Amino acid sequence: MMKSLLGFVAAAFAALLVTAPAQAQGDDAYAPARAIVADLNRIVTPNGVQETFIATLGGAKQVVNVRGADRGNPILLFVHGGPGAVEMPFAWAFQRPWEDVFTVVQYDQRGAGRSYPLNDPATLAPTMTLDRYRDDAIELIELLQKRYGQRKVVLMGHSWGSFVGLAVALERPDLLHAYVGVGQGIDFREGEKVGMAWTRAKALAAGDRAAVAAIDALAPYPSSGPFTIEQADGWRKYAMPYGSLLYNRPPATTLYFEQPRLSPEYTEADRQAWGKGSAFTVTTLWPRLADVSFARTQALDIPIVFLLGRHDYTVPSPVAAAWFAKARAPSKTLVWFEHSAHMPMVEEPGLFFAALLRDVLPLTEDRP
Structure with missing residues (x-):
């Protein structure tokens, strides 16, 4: 499954994970590999933290995973994308270096991943708005500050989570x-x-008339009319082979989406819940997001850092860069990852970690 894509593909790849031929061998086929990953990533420092717990945020139970070498380090809260594309089962592959300098927190948002089976979907559905997800994150930050006695918090939002x-x-x-x-x-x-325009241009240059016609047929989306996940999927399925999600890694040529099988945090049952939660979340939430915009927001009261893939057209990076150029903040830094699309923490993990050390960690020392 695709990690923090806009969510509609999340459901499709979650289904792939639980129906792939390897699954016929049973979950135990991956147990030895998961054990190796778990042992390699185990936190053994005296003041470290490695725990998973359930927090009730805005009345919804949500699974929280916390890992770090020193509880005295600043907290880095990762808000995953989608909607519904959880990051927890992928984090083992890139997050471990972060944990030496931050206490890193992943959580499965309401209706997503391991949190999905903990709540009644019918009760949850009316609550699924951007404001409620915002307030869930605020409640979690306050809980984490109290639980770990740490006031320093960096919030990292990815894709929908941004x-x-x-x-x-x-x-x-x-x-x-x-x-x-x-x-x-x-x-x-x-x-x-x-x-859509970028994908259409790529398809046109490649002589893919069927793709061009399919994208054109989506009109008047997204300018007017219904805002459905089927329409969003209608052009992204053509964008991904051109590298909108992973630069130079078309989905058919990579085992990237199999990573959750090796995650110590996710069982077979968790992966099944992930697929159901992704489908539920994007179907419920996407139509409510059509007019969500920060285009008129001009100023923030805290430092901001944007870490953008040059080739990202899943959530197009040129839109973010144009906004960033006009935004005002106590300090602001934009870092381009020249060989990344939507997943720079995976595509260029060394440079991404270097940016955290160079451009983010020092910001935690600016205030007591």
């Missing part, structure tokens, strides 16, 4: 030392327009 993260930064800047946007979204309609 809308949530930016909303938190605007609503409660007092809780944060910095906001970090990865695959940053600014305006849903504008992002869809730019992504």
